[in-house]
């Protein structure tokens with residue numbers, strides 16, 4: 001029998017929704033798309049984002065602190081850990097159910113709480129840029145800066161949000177365990193929300209106040225697991241040049257060289273499509289035969305069969 005294709009899937013915001021009921025509904029659809037790929041004969045590893053969820057947890061922990069002055073502020077790394085567990089719980093439950101519904105009974109599903117090491121000298125710590133959680137008024141934002149030393153920034157005319165650092169992932173601490181599980185045929189959810197950011201201090205791993213981009217963490221996971229594909233599932237079926245303009249042109253197949261050229265021409269929005277294209281390039285050029293794919297969740301089966309999506313190769 002031919003070796004199974006190993007796929008790392010990075011789930012975006014639309015695969016998980018924004019609220020508890022939305023997530024409960026979204027993971028059912030997400031599980032179908034993932035199990036479709038398993039039925040195609042692929043070995044799948046799941047990573048995911050956590051933007052709305054980590055913001056929600058952070059806000060909830062702030063509310064707790066308001067209610068009970070004895071409660072200290074909750075570090076962002078702990079909020080990421082909470083979001084990993086919450087999302088992993090819903091996802092693993094939905095995946096298990098979908099597998100059983102299709103009479104696949106030999107694939108155990110589990111979530112790995114994952115720490116990802118970052119570099120304390122990463123310049124991202126000096127310029128926090130990733131908005132998380134709710135929008136606040138100017139007055140509320142000032143109060144939060146004063147009280148919690150948060151950095152609050154105005155976000156596209158919609159109000160003020162907390163911004164946090166988004167350093168690059170350097171090392172997946174639990175990679176050994178993840179590899180063992182994947183190699184033995186388990187369906188593993190790992191690196192949720194880009195992983196819990198930690199800084200090494202001798203034998204101690206200290207939580208960092210940051211949120212790692214899930215597209216970069218998924219790329220590192222795919223490289224470490226020697227995957228054949230990195231599939232980034234998001235809210236568009238393909239990547240476009242001149243996105244959202246009359247000159248829009250959808251891309252099916254892009255070489256690493258072409259993709260770098262398009263980046264330099266400014267075709268991809270920072271914070272949304274740019275990190276995906278950067279992760280796709282990084283994976284595709286890391287070893288011959290590795291392919292990255294960006295597409296819509298519902299189109300993942302078609303995309304793996306080469307019928308849609310944007311493919312990145314050497």
Ligand code: ADP
Nearest residue numbers: 012013234235236239240243267268269272273
């Ligand atoms: P996710 O939650 O999956 O990470 P994001 O919202 O961060 O999703 O990024 C996906 C979004 O990027 C798309 O929905 C689209 O609006 C936007 N986008 C920006 N530039 C482009 C581009 N050149 N081609 C396609 N989509 C783009």
Ligand code: MG
Nearest residue numbers: 012049271272
């Ligand atoms: Mg995103």
